[in-house]
Amino acid sequence: MSHDKSSPSFLQHHFHDVNQQYETAKLGMWAFILTEVLTFGGLFCAYTIYRSWYPDMFVGANLLLDVNKGLLNTVVLITSSLTMALAIWAIQKKNKKLSLLMLIATFLFALAFLVIKYLEYSHKFEVGQLPGEYYSYMGPEVAHINNPHIFFSIYFIMTGLHGLHVAIGMGLIAWLIYSTAKGNLHSKYYTPMEMIGIFWHLVDLIWIYLFPLFYLI
Amino acid sequence: MTEKKQNYLTYPKGIMSWLLTLDHKRIGIMYLVGGIIFFFIGGLVALGMRLELAAPGNDFMSNDAYNNMMTLHGAIMIFLFIIPAIPGALGNILLPLMLGAKDVAFPRLNLFSFYLYTLGAIFAIYTILSGGVDTGWTFYTPYSTQSTSNVIPMTIGVFIIGFSSILTGLNFIATVHKMRIPGLTWYKLPLFVWALYGTSLVQITATPVIAITMVLLMLERFLGIGIFDPALGGDPVLYQHFFWFYSHPAVYIMILPAFGIISEIIPVHSRKKIWGYKFIAYSTLSIAFIGFLVWGHHMFTAGQSVLSQIVFSFITYFVGIPTGVKIFSWILTMYKGQVSFTPPMLYALSFLFLFTIGGLTGIFLGAVALDIHLHDTYFVVAHFHYVMQGGTIVAFLGGLHHWWPKSFGKMYNHTIANICALGVFLGFNGTFFPQFLLGLRGMPRRYATYDEQFVELHSYSSFWSGILGLSIFFAILNLVWSLRKNNKLNPGTNPWGAMTLEWTHTSSPPHPHNFEEDPILEHGPYDYDKVIVKPTFKK
Numbered sequence: 228m229s230h231d232k233s234s235p236s237f238l239q240h241h242f243h244d245v246n247q248q249y250e251t252a253k254l255g256m257w258a259f260i261l262t263e264v265l266t267f268g269g270l271f272c273a274y275t276i277y278r279s280w281y282p283d284m285f286v287g288a289n290l291l292l293d294v295n296k297g298l299l300n301t302v303v304l305i306t307s308s309l310t311m312a313l314a315i316w317a318i319q320k321k322n323k324k325l326s327l328l329m330l331i332a333t334f335l336f337a338l339a340f341l342v343i344k345y346l347e348y349s350h351k352f353e354v355g356q357l358p359g360e361y362y363s364y365m366g367p368e369v370a371h372i373n374n375p376h377i378f379f380s381i382y383f384i385m386t387g388l389h390g391l392h393v394a395i396g397m398g399l400i401a402w403l404i405y406s407t408a409k410g411n412l413h414s415k416y417y418t419p420m421e422m423i424g425i426f427w428h429l430v431d432l433i434w435i436y437l438f439p440l441f442y443l444i
Numbered sequence: 445m446t447e448k449k450q451n452y453l454t455y456p457k458g459i460m461s462w463l464l465t466l467d468h469k470r471i472g473i474m475y476l477v478g479g480i481i482f483f484f485i486g487g488l489v490a491l492g493m494r495l496e497l498a499a500p501g502n503d504f505m506s507n508d509a510y511n512n513m514m515t516l517h518g519a520i521m522i523f524l525f526i527i528p529a530i531p532g533a534l535g536n537i538l539l540p541l542m543l544g545a546k547d548v549a550f551p552r553l554n555l556f557s558f559y560l561y562t563l564g565a566i567f568a569i570y571t572i573l574s575g576g577v578d579t580g581w582t583f584y585t586p587y588s589t590q591s592t593s594n595v596i597p598m599t600i601g602v603f604i605i606g607f608s609s610i611l612t613g614l615n616f617i618a619t620v621h622k623m624r625i626p627g628l629t630w631y632k633l634p635l636f637v638w639a640l641y642g643t644s645l646v647q648i649t650a651t652p653v654i655a656i657t658m659v660l661l662m663l664e665r666f667l668g669i670g671i672f673d674p675a676l677g678g679d680p681v682l683y684q685h686f687f688w689f690y691s692h693p694a695v696y697i698m699i700l701p702a703f704g705i706i707s708e709i710i711p712v713h714s715r716k717k718i719w720g721y722k723f724i725a726y727s728t729l730s731i732a733f734i735g736f737l738v739w740g741h742h743m744f745t746a747g748q749s750v751l752s753q754i755v756f757s758f759i760t761y762f763v764g765i766p767t768g769v770k771i772f773s774w775i776l777t778m779y780k781g782q783v784s785f786t787p788p789m790l791y792a793l794s795f796l797f798l799f800t801i802g803g804l805t806g807i808f809l810g811a812v813a814l815d816i817h818l819h820d821t822y823f824v825v826a827h828f829h830y831v832m833q834g835g836t837i838v839a840f841l842g843g844l845h846h847w848w849p850k851s852f853g854k855m856y857n858h859t860i861a862n863i864c865a866l867g868v869f870l871g872f873n874g875t876f877f878p879q880f881l882l883g884l885r886g887m888p889r890r891y892a893t894y895d896e897q898f899v900e901l902h903s904y905s906s907f908w909s910g911i912l913g914l915s916i917f918f919a920i921l922n923l924v925w926s927l928r929k930n931n932k933l934n935p936g937t938n939p940w941g942a943m944t945l946e947w948t949h950t951s952s953p954p955h956p957h958n959f960e961e962d963p964i965l966e967h968g969p970y971d972y973d974k975v976i977v978k979p980t981f982k983k
Contacts, residue, residue, distance in 0.1 A: 255617075376670055377669075384663065
């Protein structure tokens with residue numbers, strides 16, 4: 228019942244062939260992406276509802292966000308998506324060195340994203356632009372609007388959950404760097420890199436929605 | 445070839461080989477044990493409540509204690525037993541076998557799901573031991589953000605078990621799509637597989653929403669984020685929308701696998717091809733889909749617009765169509781078949797009767813005008829117990845009796861099993877039918893005490909709940925007792941003469957790798973009109 232000696236070592240015992248294993252992983256990953264979209268979907272739904280209830284408050288409160296940092300982060304994250312895709316392309320072309328380089332670049336971009344996010348957050352913490360009950364900022368920009376704390380609740384929850392995904396993604400990319408360097412991933416078997424790539428593009432995509440919704444409109 | 449005699453229960457040996465197993469069958473058995481433990485805890489809590497309600501007034505429980513009991517009963521039964529038990533236990537054991545596969549698509553993920561379930565269960569147990577939670581299993585805001593009871597550990601438990609549920613669903617979907625043997629096309633799948641597939645679709649699409657809702661609820665308690673708190677500009681009704689957007693589809697997570705079990709039991713024990721295979725298969729998917737569009741019927745009295753009430757009510761009726769299609773298909777399957785009254789079949793017949801009552805009273809509650817009268821009364825309690833217990837748990841017991849000889853290679857005493865099945869049926873109706881009448885007469889749910897006028901129906905209900913509890917207890921004891929060493933009843937590999945792969949192509953209990961050689965499909969799952977398969981067990 229187990230595979231004969233000619234089967235590759237990365238083929239797990241319960242699959243018939245490499246193709247079945249790859250197709251299964253891909254389907255599972257896309258199903259997982261669906262659950263992620265729905266998780267954020269609940270929050271996007273909350274955003275939409277509160278925006279429709281308090282349109283003026285949202286317009287007023289979003290002026291407190293730092294558009295430049297947000298834009299910079301958008302560029303950083305989109306570039307990291309590119310380097311991730313290049314890493315997969317490189318390993319398909321048997322270029323282990325380039326693949327490693329691109330993975331490390333992706334990791335560093337992810338780190339840069341979190342550092343910029345940290346700077347943004349720490350400024351908000353200092354001036355008291357905090358979620359819910361902890362909100363204390365009373366500057367002139369918010370003098371005429373009600374309930375700005377709800378904007379910041381939603382802002383912190385959504386960007387916080389997204390940031391958590393970036394951090395998890397960094398862990399996964401670090402593992403990819405290790406596996407590629409050790410030679411466990413190669414041109415014949417790079418499924419984990421492709422799957423984590425899909426995850427990383429999702430993280431990027433969610434930010435592409437978060438940025439205009441919070442910073443621009 | 446000593447390997448031929450091995451089975452998954454005895455090979456490999458040792459406690460660690462169980463705790464770290466990647467074998468879907470062993471993981472299924474562990475879910476079964478966990479589920480049944482929580483079934484007993486939840487059941488004992490329910491019996492405690494019925495005992496309190498046997499007479500009006502606070503007999504031995506304070507109102508607060510009663511609130512804790514009712515919350516724990518609901519939360520344990522739903523999140524720790526009904527939702528994980530059928531997919532986790534029977535689904536895990538049977539799905540790969542029915543597909544001719546060696547395992548589920550992601551065996552390690554499967555074990556991880558089980559440990560997430562265990563971790564969630566630890567939080568639930570902690571909640572019980574540290575004084576309970578009194579919000580009701582729905583955790584409605586704003587009370588749940590203010591209550592001083594242990595809302596946080598319980599919601600963390602629900603959150604974690606949600607992940608377990610998502611990962612199991614994801615695993616099953618990939619398994620059904622990619623792990624079938626060649627020739628096993630969609631229309632040749634056993635209907636239990638279709639049911640698990642529909643369930644898994646709902647699990648992965650609805651559960652993320654409850655997860656994020658629980659996070660928001662916890663943040664509301666920690667940080668006062670103001671999303672659900674009216675004092676901070678939020679809206680508690682939004683919580684109800686989020687909650688029911690998951691929890692209504694969750695009702696179908698609970699009932700669809702039960703439909704699958706019934707679709708297996710009835711043709712096998714009637715020796716007849718299932719009537720309307722495609723109807724049953726597609727009705728599963730349409731129930732899963734329509735289930736996402738009806739959550740508002742839980743909130744008719746929560747301040748919705750009249751328009752949304754009418755729309756939700758209208759869509760709710762649509763659920764009745766695919767459900768009715770199933771019921772009629774099962775009845776037509778038995779028509780002119782050779783029905784034998786084995787224990788699994790008795791449970792399946794009970795299911796048809798009880799679930800039909802549960803389903804029809806659901807139509808009452810789906811009607812806005814009637815619902816406003818019946819909302820939050822015992823009518824609702826009776827309705828969902830007819831569906832959840834009369835439907836899901838009765839089907840689960842039937843499935844357990846049906847696949848017990850497959851899973852363990854032992855046969856239980858049929859006479860005792862039949863008596864218990866009858867006891868479950870009578871005890872169940874005796875307990876819950878009076879509750880319809882109580883509800884119609886205005887008895888509100890969730891109270892420890894009541895007015896003198898309700899005493900007769902309440903004490904009647906309490907009396908029969910004892911019969912129900914004992915019947916279930918002895919039914920399960922009878923199963924467990926069959927595992928003793930000197931049990932002489934030998935079921936053979938295919939005691940009921942079934943036609944699906946798990947019966948025809950592997951021993952009972954199965955080989956550690958499921959099949960000794962790759963199975964080749966010879967006939968469809970219900971071809972009783974074409975092939976004769978002899979039962980290997982004669983009473």
